Amino acid sequence: MRTKKYRLEENEIPIREGVFVFPRNEEDSPHLIGSRCRACGDVVFPKRHLCTVCDCRERMEEMLLGEKGTLNTYTVVRVGYPHYELPYVLALVDLPEGNDLQVLAQIEDCDPSALRIGMPLELTLGKIKTDPRTGKTVIGYKYRPAGA
Amino acid sequence: MAAIVGAGMIRFGKFPDRYIEDMGAEACLNALEHAGMGHKEIQAAFVGNVGQPPNAGQRILDEIGLSGIPTFNHENACGSSSAAFRDAFTAVSSGLYDRVLVVGAEHMSRRIKGLIPIEDGTNIQFDMGLVMPSVFALMGMRHMAEYGTTREQFARISVKNHKHGALNPYAQYQKELTLEEVLQSPMIADPITLLQCTPIGDGASAVVLTSDREAGRYTTKPVYVRASVFTAGRYKKGTGAATIESCVRAARQAYETAGIGPEDLDVIELHDCFTVHELIATEDLGLCPKGEGGRLVDEGATALGGRIPVNPSGGLLSKGHPLGATGVAQIVELVWQLRGECGKRQVPGARVALAHNGGGIGPGLEPAAMSITILSR
Numbered sequence: 001m002r003t004k005k006y007r008l009e010e011n012e013i014p015i016r017e018g019v020f021v022f023p024r025n026e027e028d029s030p031h032l033i034g035s036r037c038r039a040c041g042d043v044v045f046p047k048r049h050l051c052t053v054c055d056c057r058e059r060m061e062e063m064l065l066g067e068k069g070t071l072n073t074y075t076v077v078r079v080g081y082p083h084y085e086l087p088y089v090l091a092l093v094d095l096p097e098g099n100d101l102q103v104l105a106q107i108e109d110c111d112p113s114a115l116r117i118g119m120p121l122e123l124t125l126g127k128i129k130t131d132p133r134t135g136k137t138v139i140g141y142k143y144r145p146a147g148a
Numbered sequence: 149m150a151a152i153v154g155a156g157m158i159r160f161g162k163f164p165d166r167y168i169e170d171m172g173a174e175a176c177l178n179a180l181e182h183a184g185m186g187h188k189e190i191q192a193a194f195v196g197n198v199g200q201p202p203n204a205g206q207r208i209l210d211e212i213g214l215s216g217i218p219t220f221n222h223e224n225a226c227g228s229s230s231a232a233f234r235d236a237f238t239a240v241s242s243g244l245y246d247r248v249l250v251v252g253a254e255h256m257s258r259r260i261k262g263l264i265p266i267e268d269g270t271n272i273q274f275d276m277g278l279v280m281p282s283v284f285a286l287m288g289m290r291h292m293a294e295y296g297t298t299r300e301q302f303a304r305i306s307v308k309n310h311k312h313g314a315l316n317p318y319a320q321y322q323k324e325l326t327l328e329e330v331l332q333s334p335m336i337a338d339p340i341t342l343l344q345c346t347p348i349g350d351g352a353s354a355v356v357l358t359s360d361r362e363a364g365r366y367t368t369k370p371v372y373v374r375a376s377v378f379t380a381g382r383y384k385k386g387t388g389a390a391t392i393e394s395c396v397r398a399a400r401q402a403y404e405t406a407g408i409g410p411e412d413l414d415v416i417e418l419h420d421c422f423t424v425h426e427l428i429a430t431e432d433l434g435l436c437p438k439g440e441g442g443r444l445v446d447e448g449a450t451a452l453g454g455r456i457p458v459n460p461s462g463g464l465l466s467k468g469h470p471l472g473a474t475g476v477a478q479i480v481e482l483v484w485q486l487r488g489e490c491g492k493r494q495v496p497g498a499r500v501a502l503a504h505n506g507g508g509i510g511p512g513l514e515p516a517a518m519s520i521t522i523l524s525r
Binding site (some may be wrong): 015018019042044046052055072073074075076077078079081084087088090091092099100102104105106117128129137140 | 262265282288
């Protein structure tokens with residue numbers, strides 16, 4: 001049974017404010033916070049003020065997304081900054097909520113040799129790195145193979 | 149229109165005892181000497197630099213005895229001096245100035261070892277651990293999956309560019325590499341190995357740009373700027389990870405402005421920060437159909453002596469990549485190529501040349517800045 005993260009612990013900080021929400025209950029999943037255009041309906045992540053596609057002047061509305069995705073491409077990062085646990089898998093994930101909508105994220109819980117482009121993924125929250133200034137664990141969104 | 153009448157640079161390398169001011173000054177003196185122009189004839193300067201304290205341009209010019217002229221400092225990551233070149237071109241073409249210096253300069257070796265620090269205070273992708281090699285690794289893995297491109301094909305680009313660099317006295321590394329050496333060097337981010345990554349280095353480059361009507365006063369071999377396109381990466385680019393949309397878009401605009409097509413090019417300097425970037429950009433510039441970049445390098449088309457030599461200077465991989473110096477250094481090489489001054493690495497009879505320079509990353513994996521310049525005799 002995979003563990004689910006509902007809140008930050010004392011030694012943890014979020015990667016940024018306003019990019020993800022924790023699951024509200026056992027049935028819920030974490031979500032990314034994106035925005036949707038009130039005119040053309042286009043969806044972006046992270047949030048934007050104005051639509052990147054159409055020329056409407058209305059401010060975009062907030063939208064939760066990203067629960068499921070598919071693997072567009074990935075790499076195994078073997079040389080990185082010292083406050084990351086190396087190696088880690090970095091991926092571009094296609095999201096179904098919007099046209100040409102992708103998110104870059106680390107892949108958790110996975111042997112890189114089991115990864116296949118096009119495979120289904122699910123959103124999770126976990127450690128991205130150690131914050132070099134405070135020593136705290138930085139929590140952010142990640143993906144992992146769906147349902148495994 | 150505008151023309152380049154002089155071009156100079158210093159050898160790229162690691163020079164821990166040098167400073168941006170003295171490197172930049174030496175490049176300026178070389179360019180002025182090449183142009184046969186006195187420093188007091190320069191009316192304005194456009195300077196690209198990424199990492200030094202403010203007003204690098206004024207400090208460089210002061211070293212050569214040139215102060216009190218309008219000096220514009222440009223930052224656009226690895227595309228900084230191409231941005232400077234573009235604004236210089238605009239200023240001269242508009243008639244504002246007749247004689248300007250365009251300079252690129254960067255000192256990295258005292259500040260940076262290995263990866264360029266881009267994590268703090270930039271976009272969230274970098275907070276997630278996106279380091280520069282991984283950007284092109286992600287594109288490379290997708291290219292392999294979509295088109296069957298191989299690790300050897302990427303690696304062969306490094307072999308080619310180091311072979312070229314070995315002929316260039318201005319290159320940071322003047323040593324050939326074998327395919328085995330490239331493939332067996334440490335893996336950085338799959339499929340990119342260490343010897344497929346551009347090195348950290350220091351350097352400077354400069355060109356003298358004049359109006360068309362003034363060019364003849366200084367040289368019988370002016371190099372004309374046929375197109376200078378500078379744009380930015382687009383969110384929602386709609387082309388997938390194995391295509392760089394800003395490159396396709398900028399190249400199309402540049403070809404249209406110059407009234408030529410990719411088949412008319414004789415020589416190219418291309419932003420090979422990582423081998424994957426060169427392979428994808430050769431496709432996106434239209435040198436071959438999409439997906440055939442691997443075959444292009446296998447056939448030797450982009451090597452010296454091939455159909456369309458790419459990076460005769462050695463490119464960023466072998467000549468080196470002091471960030472702010474790179475854009476103008478590409479133009480320096482192409483000016484020398486078009487004037488037939490490149491010695492052993494000369495592309496015989498080159499008449500039309502293209503410089504391709506990217507800068508930074510984002511939105512998504514697109515270069516933040518994209519510059520295409522077309523030059524001709």
